[in-house]
Amino acid sequence: MRQDHLISASHLSREDIEAVLDRAADIDDDPAAFRQRHAGKVLGLCFFEPSTRTRMSFDSAMKRLGGQTVDMGPVESSSVKKGETLADTVRVVEGYADALVLRHPSEGAATMAAEFVDVPLVNAGDGAGQHPSQTLLDLYTIRENAGLDDLTIGIMGDLKYGRTVHSLAEALTNFDASQHFISPESLRLPRNVRYDLHASGAQVREHTELDEVLPELDVLYVTRIQRERFPDENEYRKVAGQYQIDSETLEAAADDLTVMHPLPRVDEISPDIDDTDHATYFEQAHNGIPVRMALLDILLSQDR
Amino acid sequence: MTDDHQLRVSKIRNGTVIDHVAAGQALNVLAILGIDGTSGEAVSVGMNVPSDRLGRKDIVKVEGRELSQSEVDVLSLIAPAASINIVRDYDVVEKNRVVRPDAVASIISCPNRNCISNADEPIRSRFTVLSDGVRCDYCETIVREDEVAANLDVN
Numbered sequence: 160m161r162q163d164h165l166i167s168a169s170h171l172s173r174e175d176i177e178a179v180l181d182r183a184a185d186i187d188d189d190p191a192a193f194r195q196r197h198a199g200k201v202l203g204l205c206f207f208e209p210s211t212r213t214r215m216s217f218d219s220a221m222k223r224l225g226g227q228t229v230d231m232g233p234v235e236s237s238s239v240k241k242g243e244t245l246a247d248t249v250r251v252v253e254g255y256a257d258a259l260v261l262r263h264p265s266e267g268a269a270t271m272a273a274e275f276v277d278v279p280l281v282n283a284g285d286g287a288g289q290h291p292s293q294t295l296l297d298l299y300t301i302r303e304n305a306g307l308d309d310l311t312i313g314i315m316g317d318l319k320y321g322r323t324v325h326s327l328a329e330a331l332t333n334f335d336a337s338q339h340f341i342s343p344e345s346l347r348l349p350r351n352v353r354y355d356l357h358a359s360g361a362q363v364r365e366h367t368e369l370d371e372v373l374p375e376l377d378v379l380y381v382t383r384i385q386r387e388r389f390p391d392e393n394e395y396r397k398v399a400g401q402y403q404i405d406s407e408t409l410e411a412a413a414d415d416l417t418v419m420h421p422l423p424r425v426d427e428i429s430p431d432i433d434d435t436d437h438a439t440y441f442e443q444a445h446n447g448i449p450v451r452m453a454l455l456d457i458l459l460s461q462d463r
Numbered sequence: 464m465t466d467d468h469q470l471r472v473s474k475i476r477n478g479t480v481i482d483h484v485a486a487g488q489a490l491n492v493l494a495i496l497g498i499d500g501t502s503g504e505a506v507s508v509g510m511n512v513p514s515d516r517l518g519r520k521d522i523v524k525v526e527g528r529e530l531s532q533s534e535v536d537v538l539s540l541i542a543p544a545a546s547i548n549i550v551r552d553y554d555v556v557e558k559n560r561v562v563r564p565d566a567v568a569s570i571i572s573c574p575n576r577n578c579i580s581n582a583d584e585p586i587r588s589r590f591t592v593l594s595d596g597v598r599c600d601y602c603e604t605i606v607r608e609d610e611v612a613a614n615l616d617v618n
Contacts, residue, residue, distance in 0.1 A: 266603075
């Protein structure tokens with residue numbers, strides 16, 4: 160990778176992405192070969208927002224590489240409650256760990272934190288900004304199921320506040336992918352992501368209805384409309400529940416459509432899809448292990 | 464007509480004349496330069512005066528102060544057509560157009576209230592300059608040129 164940190168998918172080249180995905184495939188093929196790869200190293204987990212999958216998969220990935228983790232625990236029981244700045248927190252935890260994983264409710268938190276530390280720092284979600292390690296496991300899942308070139312993908316739901324969407328859309332500009340964005344008008348992509356997509360010459364179309372594009376799709380990436388990101392509860396109520404799919408919805412889809420979701424889901428995907436060949440979201444979540452192992456392996460192996 | 468202009472915006476002996484400022488931006492120019500009248504320099508401001516090039520324009524004349532290049536560059540964000548005239552003994556000795564810098568710091572507040580640059584952290588706001596606006600280096604929010612003035616943190 161070109162840099163020591165992973166902050167934004169917009170910093171990732173195709174070469175960077177393929178290096179991580181290829182390493183993840185190697186790990187999937189022979190996990191035992193990586194079991195002691197980073198014995199003696201420690202990963203610091205700094206989660207200022209709730210997380211289950213991301214926190215546990217980074218924890219598991221580090222341990223499967225032979226390393227250990229230190230976790231600052233819930234914000235409520237940390238020094239943050241005493242008024243400590245994020246800049247101070249990461250500078251302190253840097254002394255305890257060889258790499259840091261940071262999740263924070265403010266956009267740009269990882270960019271700022273990286274300015275204060277010398278160890279590799281992974282952005283595990285910064286508010287409604289970016290979530291690039293999720294994108295790497297998303298791309299791994301897409302590559303396994305549909306391939307990354309000549310791809311037609313629909314990305315549906317909360318495109319405004321959905322950080323996994325922002326990262327995925329920008330990363331896909333490295334590939335021959337046609338991107339269809341499906342959302343309510345009020346939840347369209349933010350200006351900065353549109354700017355990057357336009358600047359990269361990406362093939363992009365926007366829709367308000369899934370059925371306008373469903374039959375064309377190889378992949379449908381569904382996201383949750385996140386109540387916690389809405390500044391106004393009324394605005395949330397206007398759009399909640401608008402984009403739900405079930406097996407009846409998918410009758411119009413290609414037989415080999417891959418349905419993904421970064422999870423957790425609420426009611427966007429009916430459980431009656433879970434047992435179909437379309438459902439890939441649990442496989443997607445499981446891919447967090449080899450992909451995050453690959454990412455940590457690459458970041459921790461760089462000469463510093 | 465020229466005499467009339469001179470009555471409204473008098474000549475200065477030494478200092479800087481910022482001409483061809485987009486109409487309505489003069490007070491923002493003063494804000495960027497940190498001029499609020501408390502430091503004693505004489506300042507003349509002409510607003511919405513006729514202009515062949517712009518139709519209407521603002522003019523700012525600052526007595527006894529020559530602007531630095533970095534100050535001039537930042538003006539380009541809100542007054543891209545401005546010209547900067549350095550005056551000594553009533554003569555214009557230097558005339559320059561503004562040049563857009565690659566980046567600016569501590570000049571604009573990020574309008575994204577959830578941006579880390581608006582939190583109580585030991586950092587300055589920092590923006591990369593685009594062709595038609597600026598972009599926050601932290602949260603990547605884009606502020607269009609016509610929105611920059613409203614987000615100046617020197618106001």
